[in-house]
Structures are given as structure tokens and as C-alpha cells.
Amino acid sequence: MDAIERVSISTPFGVGPVNCYLILKNGLTVIDPGPATTEAHEELDRALAGLDRSIDDIDRILITHPHMDHFGLVDQLAEESGASVFAHEDAVERLSDPIGHFEAERAYFRPFLLSMGMPTDTVETVLELPEPYTDYQDPVTVTHEIADGDVIDVGIDLECISTPGHSPGSICYLAASEDIMFTGDHVLPDITPNPLLTLVPGSDDERTRSLPTYLESLRKLLDREGAVGYGGHGEPILALQDRARETIAHHQDRKERIFELVADREPTTAYRITREMFPNLPATEMFSGMSEVIGHFDLLEDENRVVISERDGVKRYEVGTQERE
Numbered sequence: 001m002d003a004i005e006r007v008s009i010s011t012p013f014g015v016g017p018v019n020c021y022l023i024l025k026n027g028l029t030v031i032d033p034g035p036a037t038t039e040a041h042e043e044l045d046r047a048l049a050g051l052d053r054s055i056d057d058i059d060r061i062l063i064t065h066p067h068m069d070h071f072g073l074v075d076q077l078a079e080e081s082g083a084s085v086f087a088h089e090d091a092v093e094r095l096s097d098p099i100g101h102f103e104a105e106r107a108y109f110r111p112f113l114l115s116m117g118m119p120t121d122t123v124e125t126v127l128e129l130p131e132p133y134t135d136y137q138d139p140v141t142v143t144h145e146i147a148d149g150d151v152i153d154v155g156i157d158l159e160c161i162s163t164p165g166h167s168p169g170s171i172c173y174l175a176a177s178e179d180i181m182f183t184g185d186h187v188l189p190d191i192t193p194n195p196l197l198t199l200v201p202g203s204d205d206e207r208t209r210s211l212p213t214y215l216e217s218l219r220k221l222l223d224r225e226g227a228v229g230y231g232g233h234g235e236p237i238l239a240l241q242d243r244a245r246e247t248i249a250h251h252q253d254r255k256e257r258i259f260e261l262v263a264d265r266e267p268t269t270a271y272r273i274t275r276e277m278f279p280n281l282p283a284t285e286m287f288s289g290m291s292e293v294i295g296h297f298d299l300l301e302d303e304n305r306v307v308i309s310e311r312d313g314v315k316r317y318e319v320g321t322q323e324r325e
């Protein structure tokens with residue numbers, strides 16, 4: 001549709017540029033403007049000028065999920081334009097206090113990662129890494145909290161589909177009349193979104209079960225409209241439901257590989273399995289790797305295929321007795 005524009009916005013992150021979408025109907029709507037950098041601001045400014053618009057003209061800003069490469073710039077734009085800001089209710093806490101959230105995560109995940117068998121110095125490195133990046137986001141005042149099933153009229157109707165997993169409060173915006181869906185990082189064309197572990201919204205002592213939640217959210221899209229996905233990174237996804245199916249199958253394979261790694265051996269830790277699955281993982285990717293492996297253990301535990309035992313504060317996984325018979 002002519003009224004929808006994709007703008008590629010630079011980020012200082014390894015993931016590369018992020019997609020910002022503009023809907024030029026019934027005023028001006030922006031989905032995910034990008035991180036809080038001067039470059040991102042300039043790039044958006046230039047893109048809008050090319051369409052005879054300016055930041056002043058923005059009426060609404062929609063956030064797909066509370067990761068700073070997507071929402072960092074929202075507050076500045078809202079301040080300049082007076083735009084309303086929409087986000088899922090589970091995202092509000094981390095959007096309004098990103099630094100507080102970062103500190104709460106650090107406090108929870110230090111003992112957690114140790115209990116998963118990660119050596120102390122690696123834990124410290126992993127937890128210090130995100131610190132320099134906290135500058136690329138400003139706290140956001142959400143003016144409209146949304147929930148699953150809500151419809152936002154931006155000149156076209158956008159149905160909000162709650163899809164937690166990659167992040168709590170993740171939303172896909174379905175434009176059924178155009179047969180497209182804005183997927184944020186829930187479905188991406190070239191990379192498998194990571195089901196990052198984080199705190200359960202509203203809690204400071206409970207982690208998310210990100211991978212089981214994520215897979216459930218992928219299945220939710222399979223029988224929905226929206227044949228073309230407009231993701232947070234990369235080109236449009238031409239067969240969205242096929243891509244969701246492919247992502248589910250990828251995780252199914254990974255789960256079986258991890259099960260094979262724990263079979264026929266002494267009880268072992270999630271850290272050891274992460275090192276075996278991803279032998280050359282740099283420290284910057286270690287938390288993602290651990291999140292994925294622990295996610296698969298969550299699934300295997302749900303299926304009663306692995307059990308956990310704890311000794312000296314360290315949790316070890318082994319094949320359940322049911323599987324041995």
C-alpha cells in the first residue's frame with residue numbers, strides 16, 4: 001500500500017539497521033522509530049522531509065516491543081511532536097524506567113547464571129557488557145496501554161496481537177485490510193529471534209519462560225491473516241506464516257540436539273551445554289546462547305524428558321528416568 005513507508009534507521013548495535021514504518025493516513029503514525037542517537041533522528045527527519053512531512057507532524061507512535069534499538073528515540077519524538085505513544089501493558093514498566101529495569105535484571109541474573117554453572121568471571125563480564133548501551137534509550141511515557149485484541153485506527157485498522165517471547169509486551173500489529181502484519185522482532189526474515197530470558201513483568205525474582213512462551217506466540221500467527229510480514233529488521237517477509245512455521249521447526253531441531261547432548265552422560269549444566277552447542281560464542285552473545293539453551297531445557301522439562309538436580313547451589317540437567325526405560 002502506498003501509504004506505508006519503510007525507513008531503514010542506523011543503530012550502534014551488532015544487529016545492524018532497524019526498520020521504522022510510517023503510515024501516512026489519517027495524520028502520521030510511526031512504528032518503532034529506532035534508538036536514541038543523533039543519526040537515527042537525522043535519518044528519520046530526512047525520510048519525513050522526502051514525504052513533505054516533519055517530526056512535528058507525528059500524531060502517534062506505536063512500539064512493537066521494549067528493546068532500545070526500536071524504542072530509544074520515542075521520548076524525544078513525543079516531546080517534539082506531542083504524539084500519543086502506544087505500547088503493550090506488559091512493556092510499560094521497562095519503557096518508563098529502562099535503567100531501573102536493567103539494574104533489577106542484573107541483580108536477579110548474577111546468582112541465576114552462577115546457578116546455571118557459569119564461572120564467576122564470565123558472569124561478571126556478561127552482566128557488565130550491556131552497560132555502555134543503556135545510553136541509547138530515554139524513558140518513555142506511554143499514553144495508551146494496549147492489550148491483546150485492541151484495534152487502533154490509524155486510517156487503517158490495526159489489530160494488536162500480543163506475542164510475548166522475544167520480549168514481554170511484544171505486539172504484532174495486523175493490518176488485515178492490507179494483508180500485512182508489523183511483526184517487530186517476533187518474526188524476522190533472515191535471523192531467528194532470540195527468546196531472551198528476562199524478568200517476568202512486575203517481578204524482581206522470577207524469570208520468564210521465554211522459549212515456550214515464544215513458540216506459543218508463533219503458533220498464534222499460523223491461522224491469522226497478514227500474508228506479508230513487516231519485521232523490525234531486514235526486507236519484508238513475503239510468506240509470513242511459512243516463516244513462522246520454519247522458525248518453529250528450527251527450534252524443534254535445536255531441542256532434539258540439546259536432548260542428545262545430555263543423553264548418555266552425567267548430569268550437566270546449562271553453561272556446559274551452551275559451550276558445546278556454540279563453541280565459538282563471544283562473550284557478547286553468551287547471554288543469548290544461555291537463554292536459548294535454558295529455554296530448550298524448559299521445554300524438555302515440560303515434556304518430562306529431563307530432570308534437574310541441585311548440588312552446591314548449581315543446577316544440573318539429566319535425562320529423566322521415564323526416558324531411560
Ligand SMILES: [Zn+2]
Nearest residue numbers: 065067166185
Ligand atoms: Zn528485539
